[in-house]
Amino acid sequence: MARLLEVDNLHVTFETYAGKVHAVRGVSFTLNKGETLAIVGESGSGKSVTAQSIMRLIPSPPGKITEGRILFEGDDLVQASKKKMLRIRGSKIGVIFQDPMTSLNPTMTVGKQIMEGLIWHQKINRHEAQKRALEMLRLVGIPNPEQRFHQYPHEFSGGMRQRVMIAMALASDPKILIADEPTTALDVTIQAQILELMQEIQKETETAIILITHDLGVVAEVAQRVAVMYGGKIVETGEVEEVFYRSRHPYTWGLMASMPRLDQRRDQELEPIPGTPPDLYDPPPGCPFADRCPYAMFICHEQMPETTQVSPTHQVACWLEDPRATPVNKEVKVNIR
Amino acid sequence: MLRYVVKRILLMLLSLWVIATLTFVLMKSIPGDPFTSEKKLPEQTLKNLMAHYHLDKPLPTQYLIYMKNLANFDLGFSIKSSTRSVNEIIADGFPVSAQLGIQAILIALILGIIMGSTAALRHNRLPDYAIMVLAVIGISIPSFVLAPFLQKYIGWQWDLLPIAGWGDFTHTILPSIALAFLPLALVTRLMRSSVLDVQGQDYIRTAQAKGLPPVRVFTHHILRNAIFPIITIMGPLVAGILTGSFVIEKIFSIPGLGKRFVEDIFNRDYPVIMGVTIFYSAFLILMNFIVDLVYTWVDPRVKLGEREVE
Numbered sequence: 001m002a003r004l005l006e007v008d009n010l011h012v013t014f015e016t017y018a019g020k021v022h023a024v025r026g027v028s029f030t031l032n033k034g035e036t037l038a039i040v041g042e043s044g045s046g047k048s049v050t051a052q053s054i055m056r057l058i059p060s061p062p063g064k065i066t067e068g069r070i071l072f073e074g075d076d077l078v079q080a081s082k083k084k085m086l087r088i089r090g091s092k093i094g095v096i097f098q099d100p101m102t103s104l105n106p107t108m109t110v111g112k113q114i115m116e117g118l119i120w121h122q123k124i125n126r127h128e129a130q131k132r133a134l135e136m137l138r139l140v141g142i143p144n145p146e147q148r149f150h151q152y153p154h155e156f157s158g159g160m161r162q163r164v165m166i167a168m169a170l171a172s173d174p175k176i177l178i179a180d181e182p183t184t185a186l187d188v189t190i191q192a193q194i195l196e197l198m199q200e201i202q203k204e205t206e207t208a209i210i211l212i213t214h215d216l217g218v219v220a221e222v223a224q225r226v227a228v229m230y231g232g233k234i235v236e237t238g239e240v241e242e243v244f245y246r247s248r249h250p251y252t253w254g255l256m257a258s259m260p261r262l263d264q265r266r267d268q269e270l271e272p273i274p275g276t277p278p279d280l281y282d283p284p285p286g287c288p289f290a291d292r293c294p295y296a297m298f299i300c301h302e303q304m305p306e307t308t309q310v311s312p313t314h315q316v317a318c319w320l321e322d323p324r325a326t327p328v329n330k331e332v333k334v335n336i337r
Numbered sequence: 338m339l340r341y342v343v344k345r346i347l348l349m350l351l352s353l354w355v356i357a358t359l360t361f362v363l364m365k366s367i368p369g370d371p372f373t374s375e376k377k378l379p380e381q382t383l384k385n386l387m388a389h390y391h392l393d394k395p396l397p398t399q400y401l402i403y404m405k406n407l408a409n410f411d412l413g414f415s416i417k418s419s420t421r422s423v424n425e426i427i428a429d430g431f432p433v434s435a436q437l438g439i440q441a442i443l444i445a446l447i448l449g450i451i452m453g454s455t456a457a458l459r460h461n462r463l464p465d466y467a468i469m470v471l472a473v474i475g476i477s478i479p480s481f482v483l484a485p486f487l488q489k490y491i492g493w494q495w496d497l498l499p500i501a502g503w504g505d506f507t508h509t510i511l512p513s514i515a516l517a518f519l520p521l522a523l524v525t526r527l528m529r530s531s532v533l534d535v536q537g538q539d540y541i542r543t544a545q546a547k548g549l550p551p552v553r554v555f556t557h558h559i560l561r562n563a564i565f566p567i568i569t570i571m572g573p574l575v576a577g578i579l580t581g582s583f584v585i586e587k588i589f590s591i592p593g594l595g596k597r598f599v600e601d602i603f604n605r606d607y608p609v610i611m612g613v614t615i616f617y618s619a620f621l622i623l624m625n626f627i628v629d630l631v632y633t634w635v636d637p638r639v640k641l642g643e644r645e646v647e
Binding site for chain 1: 538539540542543544545546547548549550553557558561562635636637638
């Protein structure tokens with residue numbers, strides 16, 4: 001498969017009054033044409049910052065990419081000029097944000113908001129842009145697009161607004177779509193619709209999707225590959241089956257165990273991961289999960305483990321992979337919706 | 338919409354009636370009458386005058402007579418200059434005050450929006466600090482302090498503009514600036530915080546993610562959303578400029594309605610006080626109504642008179 005995007009050793013820090021926050025600490029991953037890569041992790045794990053760095057949309061100051069490369073079509077986006085980024089944003093890489101209720105401009109008609117990017121990027125006239133915008137509205141399944149085109153965001157429901165966001169992000173036919181928790185703010189029934197829609201459109205347009213989420217159910221449903229993020233690092237990455245059924249990292253085990261299962265007895269409680277994520281003001285030198293890890297060894301607190309290649313597609317960063325570690329047998333039960 | 342407008346107009350009339358009544362009561366409770374002066378008038382003359390202006394009748398009767406005339410848009414005649422009706426006095430003075438007021442509002446709005454936006458876009462950098470220092474000065478210095486300064490330096494020492502008086506456009510510049518100073522500072526500060534607020538909104542990030550250049554993001558996405566608070570304070574702002582004009586017109590000896598109003602309060606010229614108060618009130622109430630109408634035009638989410646649950 002053709003490699004579309006390569007993120008290599010990305011570091012992002014935020015300068016705050018309390019000190020420097022190392023939000024992303026050496027993240028590397030690749031994205032291939034037409035595939036869906038899910039980045040999972042809890043709040044503050046650095047997944048959204050990683051996505052925003054690709055677009056160079058982290059607010060700066062205080063945010064700054066301090067190290068690493070983001071290779072896209074032969075260019076390093078970290079070094080790219082502002083002008084070049086303007087041409088890439090919205091035309092080659094599109095984004096859908098989490099909250100459709102606040103992500104649309106309340107004082108501009110939906111049609112105009114879709115057309116705006118088109119006119120800017122593709123240098124087409126209003127008439128053509130309008131035609132394309134209507135086509136997009138139809139594609140994302142908005143009924144009466146001709147009428148809806150002239151309406152304002154407040155006249156749309158949450159699910160419909162997210163469809164508009166998708167139409168907007170895909171209007172210029174981007175190579176990559178970054179979906180930053182696209183279904184978090186929606187009802188469960190609407191969530192399913194939106195995910196289905198994204199998959200359908202992906203089939204048609206062959207857009208690669210980076211899906212950022214904390215919902216493992218969503219991952220199982222739409223992604224081919226998963227990267228699990230914790231404490232600003234990717235701790236495990238692999239194909240969905242590998243990470244869900246043959247996961248090697250205690251954090252992934254914890255995530256799986258804390259997910260409700262259909263075959264679970266009613267009185268059986270969910271198993272939370274004890275403790276809290278690490279303080280990224282002063283990140284620990286070792287594995288960020290060591291403090292919460294039931295299998296943590298002395299070395300885990302001291303030194304970050306190397307990445308181990310489990311299979312050609314499956315990588316994990318954990319000291320348990322070291323031949324000197326005591327073998328752990330953990331049967332992971334997962335339920336995929 | 339039409340129902341709303343009718344309802345609003347009825348409410349406006351009600352507020353006007355309350356204002357008129359209150360002014361009437363307050364005015365009559367000031368000791369003395371229009372004919373109180375050092376030189377005592379002969380008994381019979383005074384009596385005749387009182388009778389002429391219905392001042393010898395009991396208060397409730399006076400009130401009813403006044404209300405009846407008011408309903409016919411007849412504000413009566415000035416007592417001090419008995420040949421002129423209050424309507425004429427307003428017609429003479431108001432255009433002068435209005436010109437000053439409009440110029441001041443334009444200065445405050447245009448400069449304020451530009452300065453406030455500049456400060457926000459250069460947040461925590463030199464232009465921001467410089468503009469904010471100016472704004473704090475503008476809020477702290479009363480116009481009656483600023484006005485003499487302008488007169489002394491620009492009018493007298495550097496001899497650039499007329500010190501006072503009324504004539505051509507050059508006469509309006511200094512008073513307009515003096516009058517605009519406080520509103521300008523208010524608009525600047527409000528615009529700055531509003532732009533900062535809108536900049537942090539999710540939809541601005543969306544606009545940036547579309548790859549729009551910063552200029553377009555500002556003109557098409559930030560500006561329109563940041564301007565709402567400015568429209569909201571337009572009502573109070575107009576009121577502030579009106580009251581400010583009483584002082585400024587006096588300092589620059591401009592024959593506007595404000596100067597006239599202040600003088601007539603000292604003279605206890607009852608019909609003029611009543612008339613001008615009611616006129617100013619009507620004007621303010623109308624401005625507030627216009628602001629509400631403008632809102633529906635600028636913000637598509639605002640629908641007047643419709644109960645909408647979102």
